[in-house]
Amino acid sequence: MSSLCQNLLMSLAEPTRLHSDDPAASIEAVRGMIEARLAAIVPSAQTWPVRLHEAQRHALLSPGKRFRPLLTVFIAKGCGVSAEAELSAAIDVGCVSEMVHAASLILDDLPCMDDAALRRNQPTTHIAFDESTAILTATALLNRAFGVLARLPQVSPVARVEMIDLLSYAVGSKGLIAGQMADLANTDHSASIAEIERLNMLKTGALFEFAIEAAAILGKASSAQRAALKDFSHHLGLAFQLLDDLKDTLMNDDDAGKTTDRDIGKATILALAGSQAAQDRLLGYIDSAKDALSRAELIGGAMLEAVLDRQFAFVNHK
């Protein structure tokens, strides 16, 4: 680990810094550590086969909010994780969510799926490279995510296999992939709000569940805390997907930094209930998420509220 990264970890380990009056600075410090770790996990762009690693770095290291890793780190911290080595593991677990997220975006953007050309203000991976490279890059990122979990420093093998099992569940037939399959076939406008929520839970909620539950494992959370955090992740997943749908409809490509209007013709809450009702519902999800979070009684809960407010600034400013 670089000495810069080590210094940041040590300052993060001091409660005074983390619970300082400047949550934004704390969030930025952690985000910087996540960026540094992501850049270190993936082979350099000079490593053979060069094109594969250039594409991985293109997809993974393009500027992002790193919302899932931030959740993992601050929830682990909120559960009492404070030793340097344990925080380092929380950052790695955060990176795992980000790698899986990046992999899912590469695939979602393919011509045979959402056929999107822009993502995070840059060409999507199959546009910047080509389709076969994009598909192999996504596969490589998912594959490496499991490798990172298998090697988590200072985490017991029992906890590691628990997290690997969780990730496989979150990605698989009852998670991300099932959600993407269903989303591709989602043109049934007789679907109910409950059915769309179920789809959104798979498509988006499953990876939040992993990011949050893995943090609870790292933080050895009590069963009451884990139950509250599960409820938190449920509402957070719904909120996040609805926010994404709102952005797709209400923002243009430049402001969203990605190809928008991909939802046209799809059964979304927005399409069913209209923009105002969808925004009201989003605020309701966020309130429920915050309620659940407060029930988890984490240390420094205000930090997590700041992470949420930062992510949902689009709604707050509307």
Added chain:
Amino acid sequence: MSSLCQNLLMSLAEPTRLHSDDPAASIEAVRGMIEARLAAIVPSAQTWPVRLHEAQRHALLSPGKRFRPLLTVFIAKGCGVSAEAELSAAIDVGCVSEMVHAASLILDDLPCMDDAALRRNQPTTHIAFDESTAILTATALLNRAFGVLARLPQVSPVARVEMIDLLSYAVGSKGLIAGQMADLANTDHSASIAEIERLNMLKTGALFEFAIEAAAILGKASSAQRAALKDFSHHLGLAFQLLDDLKDTLMNDDDAGKTTDRDIGKATILALAGSQAAQDRLLGYIDSAKDALSRAELIGGAMLEAVLDRQFAFVNHK
């Protein structure tokens, strides 16, 4: 586990059955158990989303020789694994290789890669379904493979994370995916035999290495045995890829059960050295593999020779 499967496991655990005078019957019995376990690991074709699971079963359960799983089971057995629960774990690990193999074939066959329409005497997954389903199916199979390793019955968490780490290595930037990237760009006919062997090791050898090394972990092989088995997997990988190249050139689609002539224009040992020299080289690889295997001093080594002879029957009968 079904009672049929349990009965088979119990008979397999009896040394008299395994080392019987009829290796072909023993191989078929184990192959049957592998088939049954593969069918149980993947969700039923009625499970939502139905199309995803139909496609998984199409790709994974189509008739195959199950060479990698057979290697895993008989090597684990050769290292002394005999308890029913441990044999059951060896079958699961064997299924993992088969799932990853099936995933890699789905991707290799895509229009943006080898663009093949026939595999194992049936339409490739993107032909039988569609491209997005094929890509998500491959991703789901790889993902589930890690999930199976995380939950291996009767295997210590330490051994499980070791195998997960091995699989991630075998699939990643120094294995299968790197090999496939390089193969797609492989048109350099100034490549040397050594360079092509290196590519073949990645493309094919890496997964053999996993199948064999994982068996050594299950069987608690000595370090001398592991070294010999590593040498075995090296030569086996080279042999297998060269056999595949020979089939691509010398067989038609019907006999091979898959789209052939995919190697035209590629730098293969066959293209460089010609058919006869390639066949001689293949026999050399097989001899080296058998030598390494005998150095591993496994129990019932004759069974493994029978597994090899069955796989390489194409060469023996030429």
